[in-house]
Amino acid sequence: MTRAGTTVPAARVVHLVLPAGVDDPARPSGGNTYDRRICRDLPTAGWQVHPYAVPGSWPQPDAAARTELARRLAALPDGALVLLDGLVACAVPEVLAPEAERLRLAVLVHLPLGDEAGLDPGTAAELDARERRALHAVATVVATSAAAARRIAGHHGLAPERVHIARPGADPAPLAPGADGGGSLLCVASLTPRKGQHRLIEALSTVADLPWTCALVGGPGHDPHYPGQLRYRATELGLADRIDFAGPRAGAELAARYAAADLLVLASSAETYGMVVTEALARGIPVLATAVDGVPEALGRAPDGSLPGLLVPAGRPEALAGALRDWLGDPLLRHRLKEAARGRRAMLEGWEMTSHSLAEALERLRHEPRSAR
Known part of the structure; x- marks a missing residue:
């Protein structure tokens, strides 16, 4: 996936292990978008990328999927540098550990496995324990925000210098004209309990006396019953x-949804960053979101220090409902937040910064003695 005319030193090769379905247009998740972009953009930072999508129901694969991943890693030459998506890597420490001394392994954590909502406590604990073993087995961990890096290091007892940060970028986009009155609400997220659409619907019911419509853009997640329940x-x-x-939207269809929106709403219980936040800000759209993990980092501030949106505590449905009422009922607040969102828009970093940060982490790993852990 190198671009034509790009000269890449032979030693700068990274084998990128991805979950199957990364290119599926019906699953336009933030993690999939991130993975596709680094495949495309790392070559411009001097790296040749060899991607491989490993089949399986990650992060709970069957024996055949584990065997295939082990076979793929075993076929790589000694000293090869491998970056694995955490959805795959964190589930199978028993596959990583035998190769950890021979290969230079790094794991990109989009979301800690135990953070997925809807898991029974036993499954969440098992996934969390597997993730800990996997991250201790590899030399380098990459997180998508400073907040996520601190949390991963602290939770799993990793040395902070082993956890690197490569924030998602944002593509430039035209300003969204929105609708009159501020009542065009948009939520872009997979329909999964972690994204909190059930909390959003409950909050919207409390402002039914005000004019609004809300578009829920996203396909089903791991719980097949959740969309029907919503x-x-x-x-x-x-x-x-x-x-x-x-339903899921991408490309021009997703752009049209953003163009029609006045406010992006994200009611997640966990987000290592929240790429949709910067996607909205790139269009000058204010954001109402739960203040979880990396979301405040993604929201940032305008040049004058003002917030380009509203942050509410997670697990407080009355706070989400109150913020919606404030937005819908206060024209001055809407104007102030729109101005702040446009100011923040000019400060957003592009995907070239993501590839640059990731390339720095890979370069360190390339020169690190393989015995260092």
Whole structure:
């Protein structure tokens, strides 16, 4: 996946191990977007990328998927540098450990496995324990925000210098014209309990007296029953004609949804960064989000220090409902937040900074003695 005309030193080769489905247009997740971009952009930072999508139901693969990943790693030459998506790597420490001294292994953690909502406590604990063993087995860990790096290092007892940061970038985009009155709300997220659409629907029911519509853009996540539960609850609350379950959207269709939006709403219980936050800010759209993990980092501040949106505590549905009422009922607040969002828009970093940060982490690993852990 190198660009034509790019000269890459032979030693700067990274084998990129990805979960199957990264290129599936029906699954336009932040993690998939990030993986696709580093495949495309790392060559401009001097790295030749050899991607491989390993089949399996990650992060809970069957024996065949484990065997295939082990076979793939075993086929690499001694000293090869391998960057593995955490959805794959963190589930199989028993596959990584035998190769950790022979290969230069790094893991890119998009989301700690135990953070996925809807898991029973036993499964979450098992995934968390596997992740700890996997991250201790490899030489380098890459996180997508400073908040995530601190949390991963602290939670798993990793030396902070082993955890590097490569924040997602944001592509330039035209300003969103939105709609009159500020009532065009948009949530871009997979329909999964961690993203909190159930909390959003409950909050919207408390402001049913105000004019608004809300588009839920995203496909189903790991829980196949959750989208149906959301639709049922929206109907039960009398909101079916005001909430649009738009399904997954990408490219021009997603751009059109952003263009029509006045406010992005994200009610997640966990986010290592929140790429949709910067996607909205790139269009001058203010954000209402739960202040979890890396979301405040993604939101940032305008040049004058003002917030380009509203942050509310996670697990406080009344706070989300109150912020929605404030936004919908206060034209001066909407104007102030839109101005701040446009100011923040000019400060966003592009994807070239992501590839630069990741290239720095890979370069360190390339020169690190393989015995160092």
